[in-house]
Amino acid sequence: MKKLDKFKKYFNKARTEVHFRNGGEGVCLSSGEGSSDAPVDRQAAADRAAQAAERRMKPDPTPQDASKRRIQMIAKRELEEERRKMETLNVSDTPKPKEEEPKELDHSSAISSILFTSELLGDDHARPREVLQEDIKKYLNWATTPIKIRSLRLSVDVRSSMRLDSLSRRIMEIRLSFSHGKPMSISLRPELKAEQKNKESQVExxxxxxxxxxxxxxxLNATKKYKYTLIRVRLPGNILILSTTTTTS
Structure with a gap:
């Protein structure tokens, strides 16, 4: 234990010597050389403390200054909005580029080769526009001919026309009573057979x-609409009259 204590004392002594050796030369307490830095440090600390106290004692900005700053901010914002509006107006006032007017081309040669159709004349009757108009006028003139004849007959005395009709009817009855030859029903037998066969096929x-x-x-076949109709009238003496007219006439 004694040896250990001696070793500790020796180690502590060596450590203190190394510490003092690294610390530099020593200063005598009685001399005034080392006391020159202390007042400087105290003066700097005093200045910093005075500045901090001055900042603490400095009053806050008055309400008038705050309101003035707020008014300045509002005025600045309004100026920015006016400047933005003026920029948009300048952009809208700038003249737009003129649009090119479409040029009309001469399509007369192409139009002349186009064919038109009409419901009155049918899809098979395809003609140029002017020719088709002329054909429609001719067709309407032909279709209205019975109406014209009826209107012209109105000027004739009705009683005399009725008398003539009755006389012609009597003459026809007399001729029919003395006519010879096969009855009309026999000549219509093939047509009746064809109609009967058509009815049987429909029932089947x-x-x-x-x-x-x-x-x-x-x-579709049942609801098919026809534009023309064929009228056949059989007279005595096996005389057959055929007429083709439109379904609307």
């Missing part, structure tokens, strides 16, 4: 099962 079609496409086709 209704009784048989048919697909949707076949039914639609039958409905």
């Amino acid at each position: 079609r209704m009784l048989t099962l048919r697909t949707k496409e076949m039914r639609e086709k039958d409905e």
